[in-house]
Amino acid sequence: MYRYDEYDRTFVAERVAQFRDQVRRRLAGELTEDEFRALRLMNGLYLQLHAYMLRVAIPYGTLSSRQLRMLAHIARRYDRGFGHFTTRQNIQYNWIKLDEAPDLLADLAAVEMHGLQTSGNCIRNVTADHWAGVAPDEIEDPRIWCEIIRQWSTLHPEFSFLPRKFKVAVTGAPNDRAAVKVHDIGIRMHRNEAGEVGFEIIVGGGLGRTPMIGKTIRPFLPKRHLLSYLEAILRVYNEFGRRDNLFKSRIKILVHEIGAAEMTRRVEEEWALIRGGALDLPIETIAAIAAQFTPPPYASQPEGVAEIDALRFGEPGFARWLKTNVAAHREPGYAIVTLSLKPEGGPPGDASAAQMDAVADLADRHSFGEIRVTHEQNLILPDVPRVALPALWRALTALNLATPNAGKVTDLICCPGLDYCSLANARSIPVSQRLTLRFNDLARVHDIGDLKIKMSGCINACGHHHVGHIGLLGVDKGGEEFYQITLGGSAESDASLGAILGPAVSSAAVVDAVETIVDTYLAERRTGERFLDTYRRVGAEPFKERLYAAA
Amino acid sequence: MPLLKNGAVIDDKWRRLADEDPLPGTDAVIVTLARWRADRALAGRLGPLGLALKNSEPVQALAEELHYFELVVLEFPKFTDGRAYSQARLLRERHGFRGELRATGQVLLDQLLFMQRCGFDAFEIAKGQPVEAWRKATASFSVFYQPTGDGREAVDSLRRVLGGRA
Amino acid sequence: MSKAQPALQILTANRLADGAVVYLTAVGTWATEIGQSVVAREEKAASALLARGQNDAATAVVVGPYLIAALEGAEGPRAASLREQIRAAGPSQPVADAVATAVGLAYP
Numbered sequence: 001m002y003r004y005d006e007y008d009r010t011f012v013a014e015r016v017a018q019f020r021d022q023v024r025r026r027l028a029g030e031l032t033e034d035e036f037r038a039l040r041l042m043n044g045l046y047l048q049l050h051a052y053m054l055r056v057a058i059p060y061g062t063l064s065s066r067q068l069r070m071l072a073h074i075a076r077r078y079d080r081g082f083g084h085f086t087t088r089q090n091i092q093y094n095w096i097k098l099d100e101a102p103d104l105l106a107d108l109a110a111v112e113m114h115g116l117q118t119s120g121n122c123i124r125n126v127t128a129d130h131w132a133g134v135a136p137d138e139i140e141d142p143r144i145w146c147e148i149i150r151q152w153s154t155l156h157p158e159f160s161f162l163p164r165k166f167k168v169a170v171t172g173a174p175n176d177r178a179a180v181k182v183h184d185i186g187i188r189m190h191r192n193e194a195g196e197v198g199f200e201i202i203v204g205g206g207l208g209r210t211p212m213i214g215k216t217i218r219p220f221l222p223k224r225h226l227l228s229y230l231e232a233i234l235r236v237y238n239e240f241g242r243r244d245n246l247f248k249s250r251i252k253i254l255v256h257e258i259g260a261a262e263m264t265r266r267v268e269e270e271w272a273l274i275r276g277g278a279l280d281l282p283i284e285t286i287a288a289i290a291a292q293f294t295p296p297p298y299a300s301q302p303e304g305v306a307e308i309d310a311l312r313f314g315e316p317g318f319a320r321w322l323k324t325n326v327a328a329h330r331e332p333g334y335a336i337v338t339l340s341l342k343p344e345g346g347p348p349g350d351a352s353a354a355q356m357d358a359v360a361d362l363a364d365r366h367s368f369g370e371i372r373v374t375h376e377q378n379l380i381l382p383d384v385p386r387v388a389l390p391a392l393w394r395a396l397t398a399l400n401l402a403t404p405n406a407g408k409v410t411d412l413i414c415c416p417g418l419d420y421c422s423l424a425n426a427r428s429i430p431v432s433q434r435l436t437l438r439f440n441d442l443a444r445v446h447d448i449g450d451l452k453i454k455m456s457g458c459i460n461a462c463g464h465h466h467v468g469h470i471g472l473l474g475v476d477k478g479g480e481e482f483y484q485i486t487l488g489g490s491a492e493s494d495a496s497l498g499a500i501l502g503p504a505v506s507s508a509a510v511v512d513a514v515e516t517i518v519d520t521y522l523a524e525r526r527t528g529e530r531f532l533d534t535y536r537r538v539g540a541e542p543f544k545e546r547l548y549a550a551a
Numbered sequence: 552m553p554l555l556k557n558g559a560v561i562d563d564k565w566r567r568l569a570d571e572d573p574l575p576g577t578d579a580v581i582v583t584l585a586r587w588r589a590d591r592a593l594a595g596r597l598g599p600l601g602l603a604l605k606n607s608e609p610v611q612a613l614a615e616e617l618h619y620f621e622l623v624v625l626e627f628p629k630f631t632d633g634r635a636y637s638q639a640r641l642l643r644e645r646h647g648f649r650g651e652l653r654a655t656g657q658v659l660l661d662q663l664l665f666m667q668r669c670g671f672d673a674f675e676i677a678k679g680q681p682v683e684a685w686r687k688a689t690a691s692f693s694v695f696y697q698p699t700g701d702g703r704e705a706v707d708s709l710r711r712v713l714g715g716r717a
Numbered sequence: 718m719s720k721a722q723p724a725l726q727i728l729t730a731n732r733l734a735d736g737a738v739v740y741l742t743a744v745g746t747w748a749t750e751i752g753q754s755v756v757a758r759e760e761k762a763a764s765a766l767l768a769r770g771q772n773d774a775a776t777a778v779v780v781g782p783y784l785i786a787a788l789e790g791a792e793g794p795r796a797a798s799l800r801e802q803i804r805a806a807g808p809s810q811p812v813a814d815a816v817a818t819a820v821g822l823a824y825p
Contacts, residue, residue, distance in 0.1 A: 007706045011694035018691050022661065027734060029777035030679075038631065039661055047780060049804055051736035081820040097735035121631065151696045151706065157668035158640055158699070161633025238637045239609075273645065278698040278705075285707050347812055352820045400819070418800060419808035427803075430811045481799070 001062045001370060002147050002292045004112045011154075012109040015116065019043050020102035027099060042122060042160070044115025045101055049422045052096040055118040056108060060128035060146040060170075061089035061373040065360040068371055070111040072356035078104050082352045084420075085341060087413060087464055088167070089127050089373045090118055094420055116154060121162045123153035123234070127169045129177040130374035133293060134382045136330045139189050140197050142172035144290045145226065148281065152227050159234045163241035163249040166234070167206075174493065179375065181205045181214045181495035182467060184251045185233060192220050199226060203233060203263060204255030207461035211497045212252045215260035217267060223286060225271075228279040232271035240266070296368035301333020301385050311390050318393055320404035320442055326389065335386050337367075339379040339396060340403040340411065344436045347429050348414040349377030358399050366392050376413050376452075378406065409451045409518065410436045413464055417457030417474060418481070424457035426474025426481035426507070431455060434511045439518075448518055450530040454489070467491035469532045470517060471498040472510065481507040487517070487543060488535045501540060502548050513547055520546045555681040556651070556673040558689075565601055565622060581624055584608050587616075594619060601651075606634035610641045617648050625671075627656035636669045643670035644700040660684035664691060668701045725787040727754040727794055728766040729801070730779035738804050739779060741766055747779060751805040752793030757784075 004012070019039075026036045037047075044055040056071070063071075071091055075083050078100055079093040086092055096104065108114055117124055126146040133141045149168060153159070159166075170187040171178040180186025186202035199221040205214025221229055237251045240258075255263045312319045325338040339359060342348045351359070363371045363381055366388045372380035379401075384392060396402035405411045412435060415421065417428030432455060439445055454468030465471035471486035483505055486498030505513045518531075520543045525534045535543070554563045568580040574590075577598030584604055587593055593600060601622030604610070617623075623642060625635040635654065642648040653673040654666050660679050667689065674681070698705040704712075728741040729751075739747035740754035748754065757763035763784055770782025786797035796802045803809055808816070 005710075007694050007709065011692070011696075011706075014692045014694065021687075027777060029775075033774065033780050035630075035659055035661070047731060047736065049800075050738060050807065051731065080816075082816060095736070099734045121633075154696045155665075155692075156697055157665040158636045159633070160665055161631055161636065161662075235637050239634060243632055243634075282711065284711055288710065345815060346819055347815045350816065350819060355819075419803060419812045422800070424800075427809060427812075429815075430809060433811055433815060479798070 001064060012114055016102060016105045016109050019105060023098060023102050038120060041120040042117055044118035046119060049420055050094055052098055054093045054096045054115055056091045056113060056115050057118050057125045058089050058091060058373050059150055060126060060143045061130050062143060063371045065363040065369040067111045067113055068356050068360040070107060072353040074104060075353040082350050084416060085349045085373050085377045087375050087462060088125055089375055090125055121164050122160045123166045126150050127178055127375055129171050129173060130372045130380055131177060131336055132172060134329050134336055135173050136328050137175055138173045140172045141293045142170040142189060144293050146170050147289050159238060162238055163243045176493045179491035182207055182491060186214050198222050201229060204252040206250055206252040207464055207466045209247050209459050211466040212256060213495050215255055217260060217264040224281045225275055227281060228275050229271055231279055232267050232274060235270055236266045296383055298331045305387050307390050320446060321393055321402055324404045324408060325406045333386055335384050335389060337381045337384045338406040339401040340405055341378050342405055342411050342436060343400045343403045344440045345433050348412050348432045355399055355401060362395055404442060405445055407450050408445050409448050409453060410439050410445060413454040415456050415463035421457060423460055424474060425476040426457050428455045428457040428463060428474055431510055435514060438511050438515060466497045468498060470514060475504055477504060483510045485513060487540060490532060499540060502544055516547050517543055552675045552677060553681055554673060555676050555685055558685050560681055606632060606638060610638050614646050617646055620650055622651045622653060623648060624653045624655055627654060627658060630657040630659045630662060639669040639671055640699060663688035668699045670700055724758055726757045726763045726784045727787045728770045728782055729785055730770055730782035733777055733780045741770060751795060754794050756787060756794050
């Protein structure tokens with residue numbers, strides 16, 4: 001993974017010093033809240049429902065064990081002993097004190113981390129495929145490009161006061177695990193006819209109030225032009241993005257209002273004037289960054305592992321975990337392991353400091369010291385030798401991180417909701433907890449198969465409900481918490497937005513409703529059909545009938 | 552309004568000319584784009600001329616006419632409205648404007664470095680200690696990740712010149 | 718958020734330095750316990766509370782003061798809306814319990 005050099009270390013130290021001074025001035029009353037707000041947001045510090053919330057950037061979801069231990073330390077020293085992993089591969093702490101924030105950021109800087117640009121109307125954390133570097137279907141590691149974009153976008157003087165926040169995602173594989181089609185800019189790496197690797201540039205996707213799928217404005221962009229092209233897009237957005245209405249200020253609205261063709265024209269017109277200039281990426285630059293993302297020293301591994309076979313037959317729990325939470329690795333004899341942060345009855349996406357420390361140790365022992373954070377709020381050990389799987393499974397089970405539900409009904413994506421967020425209309429975490437308790441029969445979970453439920457506590461859609469196979473949106477109906485249900489969303493290459501099924505259901509009824517929907521799928525499915533496949537084949541009617549008929 | 556330029560607060564020799572006012576003799580006046588477009592007499596006038604551009608008025612339309620102006624004034628109606636950062640860069644880097652580029656509106660001291668990097672060299676500061684703020688702003692960072700027209704070498708360039716990572 | 722507009726209002730904010738949720742008391746201090754907040758029973762009194770809050774915001778004591786609807790309780794005022802109840806008490810019980818369990822997890 002990327003290691004800071006002296007420039008990076010100096011920069012992040014200077015940033016901490018700057019923020020320390022800004023906090024001092026704020027506490028002394030020399031800065032008003034209006035003036036200070038944008039400054040603290042650009043360091044990731046929100047004023048939230050309970051206190052200041054800090055969002056720490058985890059660039060493209062990649063962490064070293066040393067960094068994860070620091071995140072554990074932050075949770076213990078500055079917060080209440082746990083952290084929440086988000087749908088943008090970041091981590092959040094909910095009870096931070098402003099007067100301790102500079103020290104906290106200094107601690108993060110010591111391990112090459114920060115809260116830079118995790119909030120504010122600027123370019124945010126660039127997210128990637130959480131299987132980057134290890135997926136068998138990968139064309140090239142997208143994190144190389146995420147890092148190049150990260151540096152270019154850091155404290156960019158022209159683009160720090162955009163009309164609104166700006167989110168970029170990169171996928172290096174044809175199977176899009178980074179949801180590039182629902183980002184402000186999505187970048188999909190692929191080969192052209194000549195076999196060269198380049199980028200498809202997709203603009204104007206997004207969720208929230210007005211969900212939209214992004215439009216391709218450039219089918220193939222050679223690598224050296226990446227930054228100049230992005231600069232052209234950002235400049236067009238900075239100039240033309242709406243600033244009159246907070247809810248219409250994302251680039252997706254601009255693309256929608258002027259059309260993809262006109263957007264393309266404006267971007268290409270600007271780009272023509274800057275391509276080949278100072279932002280042209282020299283081969284040496286690309287090579288230097290790429291050199292930071294070379295594979296670890298894999299050792300040759302035995303063909304079969306007798307212990308795995310024995311355990312698989314002896315322990316159904318291990319067999320299930322193997323099936324759902326262990327994925328094929330591009331290197332023979334290795335595996336990609338998902339650590340589920342969605343235990344039965346637990347708050348989804350949370351990890352305690354103790355768990356973080358333990359995972360750091362396991363990463364050192366079994367995964368070359370590296371951990372990933374997925375945008376589905378789980379952790380990953382990306383490089384585990386298969387021989388280590390039994391021992392790893394036992395260790396994870398003891399830590400409550402081995403729930404065999406990756407990609408299944410209880411692997412919910414869930415925003416913090418009204419328990420933590422001042423924007424929310426409804427609580428999402430208790431609903432998620434109740435769902436994991438209702439579907440706690442693992443045999444049943446496995447029978448139901450691949451099913452992505454995504455829940456947001458408000459229309460801002462931080463839980464990505466629009467792209468859930470089942471989406472749940474918390475709404476306020478006369479002071480009561482209700483949940484609107486959508487079906488048929490997908491964030492992958494076949495991206496689609498969910499359709500509202502019918503009237504919102506009450507908090508008391510929502511878990512039953514989800515179970516009814518699942519039962520409908522089970523009744524209608526053909527062999528081999530996942531939930532999404534069945535829905536796309538039979539449509540909403542069967543689900544509507546069953547759910548609303550009885551009412 | 553104190554005018555910060557070259558690290559000091561200086562007297563402002565310029566004044567804004569309202570669109571309906573007659574042209575004064577040879578005073579240094581700032582006119583709006585509307586006035587410039589409407590009043591052809593301005594082009595031939597003796598005396599320094601400045602242009603106040605709204606942040607919704609495109610810079611490229613003026614490319615051929617910038618040589619008439621010693622000063623261009625750009626605006627940040629609210630500090631969160633960052634359009635003038637792009638306008639500034641285009642004026643300096645694309646159209647080669649060499650005169651004074653002034654930031655007005657809600658110019659906050661914590662934005663001075665961003666503005667300077669985009670090409671601003673003069674700032675109308677409503678509150679605070681401009682000289683101290685300037686010193687602090689320009690000293691706060693020594694590492695910059697992107698090339699602009701400000702003459703500083705970006706990190707990537709330094710890495711290549713010095714032959715690799717520091 | 719309640720449908721009816723109760724006449725009772727209290728003033729809340731966050732303490733600037735540590736972000737704690739606080740409520741304005743009768744003696745003009747800020748308490749973390751909602752039960753200690755002073756209640757405004759009509760608009761004029763509510764506006765006066767808000768003015769005091771804004772003054773404390775301007776002098777860097779608190780940030781973002783605003784009025785909320787309140788109900789009389791046995792142990793003093795309590796928040797009328799679910800959101801403000803959560804803000805006063807912390808994350809709702811099922812969440813708090815689950816987190817406590819997770820945080821207390823023993824490290825082998």
